[in-house]
Amino acid sequence: MSDWEILRQLDTVKAPPDFEQRVMAQLSLRKRTERRRRAILRWSMAGSFATLAAAAVLLNIFVFQGRSPFGIADRGKDITPASSLVQRAAHERTIQIIETLDYRTEMRSRSAEPETVYLLEQVSDTTPRGVKY
């Protein structure tokens, strides 16, 4: 017999007779609590998302409306913001047409003088000498 078998002779106890019923009752209670907790979590998440979405819409309508990047960039400068020009143009119902421009051809066609042709020949200041034919 081992020295430590004395520990096996400590008074042993058993579970109370209604132990299983208590456990099952606790189990159903926990399940109900867990279901409720999950429902609360789900609804609170949905509520949070809805609130965020509403806040984003309201901010867009009341705070950020009418502000373009041009306006934000020109803020504080003593110039007319580009955004106001764009807005004015939009208000006057003008149609902006953008076309490409080749300045080389444009300038040539606007010149009134006839075209000049330059003939280049070699010029020398030295006297020709000793040239015999």
Add this chain to the structure above:
Amino acid sequence: MDDQELIRQVQEGDEMAFGTIVSAYKDRIVNYLYQFTGDYQKAVELSQETFLRVYFKAKQYRPVAPLSSWIYAIASNLAKTELKRTKKFAAVSLDDIAAHEVRQKAYAADPPDPGLIRNLREALEALHPRYRVPVVLKDVEGFSQEEIAQILKKPVGTIKARISRGRSFLKKRLEKALAGGTYVA
């Protein structure tokens, strides 16, 4: 139906299988926790909590170890947490244990008298949970060192050392008690 089949059914939410597991292990777990805490009501409460965790954490169970080891692991963790919460155990220096010369007396040679059992229980309650858990699992519940290592997720060498130190401490306390000395648990 074996334990693995039962726990597989519990994983699918079968309460009948869960009830079978509770019936099979309730006495062992209540007794284990009673030996650990020394308080029957607390042992019953902790056992209930143990089985509830078995149900709700059944999906975390992996059949690498016997179901009993897993249930005992849950019970041990709960008991340790409870003891930490109540701070019931007394701090014991391991140097005291190491310096103590263990007398080779067979405590179980004679029939246990109530005084000895009471002293043993007091000594057990004064033992730090780190040593109490392996000692109770080994000497009360009859697990092997390898099984205890599996339950506590520690190396076998650590478990051996803890059992040895725990036993030394218990011997020291019992010797003091047998010698008629008084001690504070």
